[in-house]
Amino acid sequence: MRDLGVGFGYLLKGQRWVARHGRSYGFGLLPGLITLVLYAAALTALALWGADAVGWATPFADGWPSPWLGLFRGFLTAVLFALGLLLAVVTFTAVTLLIGQPFYDSLSEQVDRDVSPDGTAPESGLPLWRELWISARDSLRVLVRAALWAVLLFALGFLPFVGQTVVPVIGFFVTGFFLTEELAAVALQRRDVDLRARLGLLRSRKALVWGFGTPLGLAFLVPFVAVLLMPGAVAGATLLARDLLGEETEPNGSTGDTGTGDDGDAAPADGRPAPAHGHTTGTPDTEPAPGARSHPRP
Template identity: 75%
Template sequence: MRDLGVGFGFLVQGQRWVARHGKQYGFGLIPGLITLVLYVAALGSLILWGGDLVAWATPFADDWSSPWQGIFRGFLTVVLFALALLLAVLTFTAVTLLIGQPFYESLSESVDRDVSVDGTAPESGLPLWRDLWVSARDSVRVLARAGLWSLLLFGLGFVPVVGQTVIPVLGLFVTGFFLTEELTSVALQRRGIELRARLTLLRTRKTLVWGFGTPLALAFLLPVVAVFLMPGAVAGATLMTRHLLEEENEQDDDETETADDETRANTV
């Protein structure tokens, strides 16, 4: 439970950091606004023509009598929009990070410089096009995993009682984990840490990750809120990344000292 509070604390610290650095916050809003316009247009189109799409996909129901045809196709239209909304929540961060890679890279570096002792920040050393390629490739791989979870949870949502109580909560935790992975990838990729190692690192501290990502996933259900929280979320994810790596380094040092002590004892 303590880790849940610590994770949420990093989210709050990130929002406070951007509140003190107005210029960085302003630049960080631009990618989210662009993504919001694209998603609103896509979801708006689905609202307008979703019924026609469902009718086209279910020609076998053309001869059904009223009201069964309307109930069936209306239900499928609602399900289609709900699935699209879930995918929008899951992909919003990835798309925004891809569009805003230069913006968030600069923001994350500024956070690192601000809190580091020597005022420096790790750099990937890669050209911009290479950073964009790595980010896009990893985002597709993460979204594939998130998509499989979405389909599983979507199917379980039809289970009576459990589907209306447990599954939505579980969905928030799953979404929170993948949101955190996408947000921490800005700082971790800059440190040359590959996707598999990033996932392993986050899985070792799931409670901390959930404390950070689950409240964010809940807030991101409202796209407008997501836009304004995104810069602070990147800043908070950078702070959490530093915390996780420092803990990992301390653990490695402790294991090395223990191994050295055992070696000396065996030698004696």
């Protein structure tokens, strides 16, 4: 339960960080605005022509008597729109990060430098085109996983009572997990932590991930909120990534107290001491990832 609160705390700390860095926040709104316009157009088209699509896909019900035909197709139309909304929430982050990759990577580096005791931040050392390719490839893999979950939840939605109560709750937790993966990937890719290792890290601290990603997924359902929260979400996910890797975090940085330990040393939320150096899938506290470069705080 404590991990849930810690995860939510990182979400708030990320928003506070961008509030103190107004110029970074302003530039961070642009990729989200572009993505929002694209998704709004797609969801509007789904709302307008979703019923026609359901009618085309269910010709076997054409002869059903009233009111069963209307109820059946109306229910499927609502479920189709809900599925589209779920996929929009899950993929919004990936598309926005891809559009704004250079900016968000720079923002994440600023957060690392700000809270690192030695004022350094790891860099991948890869050219921009290579970073974009890796990001797009990993996002596609995550999207496939998220789509499989969406199909499963769509099918379970037909179960009486459970489909209208338990399944939506599970859907938000699944959404929160994949949102966190996409956001934390900005910081973890710079540390040469590949997708499989990232997923392993997130699964090892599910409560922490849910505390960060599930409230964010709920907030993203409100128009324009996703755009406003996106820069802070990247900043907060960078702090969360440091926690996952057991990296030391300076308690007096501009993000405020990280809440990871009374003495200022970063410690996992389950009370275990932070590793003195490195992580099995991450990097040492004060050294960049293999092949990465660190730059001091300006």
